[in-house]
Amino acid sequence: MGILQQFYNDNFSPVGDIVVVAMCFVMLILVYTSYVNKTKTFLYFNIIIGLLLMAAITDIGYHYQLSGITSSEGHFTVYLLRILYYFALTASLFMYVIYIADVQRLELSKKKPIILIAMIVLAVVVVFDILGIVRETGFHINDDGTVTNGKSIFPIGYIVFVGIIIYMMVVFRNRIFKQVMRGFYGTMLVSFIIISVQQFSKQSSFTVATFLFPTVAMLYIIHSNPYNIELGAINVSAMEDMLRYYYEKSKTLIIMSLYIKEFDEEGKNIPPAIQAVIRRFASEFFKGAVLFQVNNGHMILLADKALNPDYEERIAKMFVDFEVEYQQHKLDYKIVYGESIDEISRNSEYIAFIRHIHRGMKFNEKHRIDMGDVALFNKYEYILKELADIYRGGNLRDPRVLAYCQPVFNVKTGRYDTAEALMRIKLPETGLVFPDQFIPLAEENGYIHTLTKIILQKTCDEIRYLLQEGYEVNRISVNVSVLELRDEGFCDDIFKIIAESGIPSEKIAIEITESQSEKDFEVMKAKIDVLKEKGIKFYLDDFGTGYSNMERIMELPFDIIKFDRSLVLASNNDTKSEKMVDGLANMFADMNYSVLYEGVEDDNDEKRCINMSASYLQGFKYSRPIPIMDLKNFFSKVKETA
Ligand code: C2E
Ligand code: CA
Ligand code: CA
Numbered sequence: 001m002g003i004l005q006q007f008y009n010d011n012f013s014p015v016g017d018i019v020v021v022a023m024c025f026v027m028l029i030l031v032y033t034s035y036v037n038k039t040k041t042f043l044y045f046n047i048i049i050g051l052l053l054m055a056a057i058t059d060i061g062y063h064y065q066l067s068g069i070t071s072s073e074g075h076f077t078v079y080l081l082r083i084l085y086y087f088a089l090t091a092s093l094f095m096y097v098i099y100i101a102d103v104q105r106l107e108l109s110k111k112k113p114i115i116l117i118a119m120i121v122l123a124v125v126v127v128f129d130i131l132g133i134v135r136e137t138g139f140h141i142n143d144d145g146t147v148t149n150g151k152s153i154f155p156i157g158y159i160v161f162v163g164i165i166i167y168m169m170v171v172f173r174n175r176i177f178k179q180v181m182r183g184f185y186g187t188m189l190v191s192f193i194i195i196s197v198q199q200f201s202k203q204s205s206f207t208v209a210t211f212l213f214p215t216v217a218m219l220y221i222i223h224s225n226p227y228n229i230e231l232g233a234i235n236v237s238a239m240e241d242m243l244r245y246y247y248e249k250s251k252t253l254i255i256m257s258l259y260i261k262e263f264d265e266e267g268k269n270i271p272p273a274i275q276a277v278i279r280r281f282a283s284e285f286f287k288g289a290v291l292f293q294v295n296n297g298h299m300i301l302l303a304d305k306a307l308n309p310d311y312e313e314r315i316a317k318m319f320v321d322f323e324v325e326y327q328q329h330k331l332d333y334k335i336v337y338g339e340s341i342d343e344i345s346r347n348s349e350y351i352a353f354i355r356h357i358h359r360g361m362k363f364n365e366k367h368r369i370d371m372g373d374v375a376l377f378n379k380y381e382y383i384l385k386e387l388a389d390i391y392r393g394g395n396l397r398d399p400r401v402l403a404y405c406q407p408v409f410n411v412k413t414g415r416y417d418t419a420e421a422l423m424r425i426k427l428p429e430t431g432l433v434f435p436d437q438f439i440p441l442a443e444e445n446g447y448i449h450t451l452t453k454i455i456l457q458k459t460c461d462e463i464r465y466l467l468q469e470g471y472e473v474n475r476i477s478v479n480v481s482v483l484e485l486r487d488e489g490f491c492d493d494i495f496k497i498i499a500e501s502g503i504p505s506e507k508i509a510i511e512i513t514e515s516q517s518e519k520d521f522e523v524m525k526a527k528i529d530v531l532k533e534k535g536i537k538f539y540l541d542d543f544g545t546g547y548s549n550m551e552r553i554m555e556l557p558f559d560i561i562k563f564d565r566s567l568v569l570a571s572n573n574d575t576k577s578e579k580m581v582d583g584l585a586n587m588f589a590d591m592n593y594s595v596l597y598e599g600v601e602d603d604n605d606e607k608r609c610i611n612m613s614a615s616y617l618q619g620f621k622y623s624r625p626i627p628i629m630d631l632k633n634f635f636s637k638v639k640e641t642a
Pocket of ligand 2 (some may be wrong): 420479511541
C-alpha cells in the first residue's frame, strides 16, 4: 500500500486540523476585509475553504468520538463524521479541478470531459465509501470497540484527482502566466513534502493541512495580488512602488511601454491570441522583467538594467519579433522605451510622462525616451498647473488667457465685418502658448469650458467697445468644444455672459465641429436650438476634415459652413477635386447656408474660392490672428460707409 497507508494511521493529533480551522478563518477575514473581485473564481475559492473547514472539523470530531468508544454505542456519529470527512476532502479536490479550469479559462469543449471525469470520480468515491460502511467491507467498528479499517477507495480517488490536476497544469500551462503557475507548483510541492514526511513518521494529523497550502497560493496570487492572470500583468500602483524603490536604490530600470489603441476602452478584452503574445514578450526577452497593466490598452514592462547588461541587443531582438507579430495582427500601436530617468522616477510620474510622449507620436512608431522628452513634459506639467489655476480662479477676465482674432473678409461687401476669436495663453515661464499645446490638455482635464467663457467674455467686451466707437461689427465667432455641449449649464453660461455684457446676442456666433457620436448629436441639437432662439449664430467648423454626415448637418440650423483649408488646397490639385469642392459649396449655397473658406493664403486661393460660391474668406492673405484690440484696424466705422 505504501504511500496510501498514511490515511489509516492512527497516530493522530488534532493540532494539524486546529491550525487548518484557524487558517481558514484567517483567510476568510483577509479576503473579506481586503478588496476582492467577486468573480466566479472567487466563489469557487470560498467553496474550497468551506470544504476544508468541514474536513478539519469532522476529522477532529471523528477522532474525538472514536477515542471515546468503549462499547457498541454511539457508532452512528463516528460513521457519519468519517463519511463527511472523506466527502469534504474528495469534494475539495473536485473543486480544485473546477477552480483550475476556471482560472485557465478553458473552452467548454476542453472543460467538459475533465469535469465529467472529476464528477464521476467524486461520485464513485462517495458511493463506495458509504457502501463499504453499510456492507461492512470498509471501515468498521467492532462490537468490542476496536476498529477495522477495511478497504477504502479514498486514496485511489486522491491519486486520480492529483493526476487530473497535474494533467491540467501541464497541458494548459500556457493559459496562465508563468509566475502564477510557479506559485501553484511551489505550494503543491510543499504539500507533497508534508504528505511524504507524514507518511514516514506514520502520522495522519496533517492531511487536511496539505490540502490547504494551494489555497494560500490562490488567495495570495489570484484573490489579493492584483495579477491579471491572463496577461501576467500587475496593477499599476505596484509599478509606481517599483520605480520609486529603484530610484531610492539609485538603480536603473529598462522601460518598455506598449500602447494598443484597439483595446484602449473600458471593458474591452484582449483576445487570448494577443494575450499569449504579450505573455511571451513579457517573459522571453529580459531577465526578471515585470509587466504592469496601466489600462486595457497600455502595458509597461520593467526590468533591472543590471540584470540585463546587453539590453540593447535584447530590445533589438524584441523589435524584430514584434514586427513579425505586427504583420500578423496589424493592431495600431505606440511603443515608448528606454531607461528610467531620475527626474520622472522621483515623483513616480511615468504614466503621465509616457502619455505625454504618446501625444506627440504617430501610430506604429517606436520612440526612445530622451532628455528632450523630459523638458517637454515639464513644460506640459507647468501649463497644466497654470490651466488648473485659471480654472479654479474662475476669473472671466484672467489676464493669462488672451483673445486673438482673425478678421474675416465679406465677399459681397468687400469689407471686414466679422472675425473669429482664437485663444492663446501667455504664461510667465513659456510666453505665448498656441492652442495645439493646451486645448487638448484643457479638454482632457475638464478646464475647457472655463477657457471658453473667458474668451467669450473678452470677445463681448471688445464688441461692446467697437460698437460704442461706431464700428460696423456684424459678429465675432467663438470656438466651442463638443465636450462642453454635454454640460447641463452650457446654454445658461453662454447666454449669461452675453446678456451681462449688454451686447445683442446676434453679435456672437459659436463654431462647433461635427461629432461622430449619435448621443452627442442629440445633445448638440438641443443646445443649438436653445441658443439660436436667443439669436446666437452657429458655424460648422472644419468641414471636410472628417467623415461628414450630410443628413445630420442638414438637421442642425447652421448659418455658415466653414470649409477647411484642406478643401481649399484640394481644389488647387486637379479639376476633379475642384469640381467636387465647387459642387459641395454650391449645394450649401443653394440651401441658404453661407460658405466660408478657411486658410486662404494667396491671390490664387482667393480667386478659386470666390468662384466656388464663397460668401466669406479667412486666412493669412488677409491677416494672421491678431490681438483682439487690433481688430478695429480692419473694421470700418458705420458713418464712413453710410
Ligand atoms: P480652427 O478653429 O480651425 O482655427 C483656425 C486655425 O487656422 C487657427 O489656428 C488659425 O491661426 C489658422 N489659420 C488661419 N488662417 C490660416 C491660413 O491662411 N493658413 C493656415 N495654414 N492656417 C491658418 P490656431 O489659432 O492655432 O488654432 C488652432 C485650433 O485651435 C483652432 O482651429 C481651434 O480648433 C482651436 N482653438 C483656437 N481657439 C480656440 C478656442 O477659443 N476654443 C476652442 N475650443 N478651440 C480653439
Ligand atoms: Ca474655428
Ligand atoms: Ca476651422
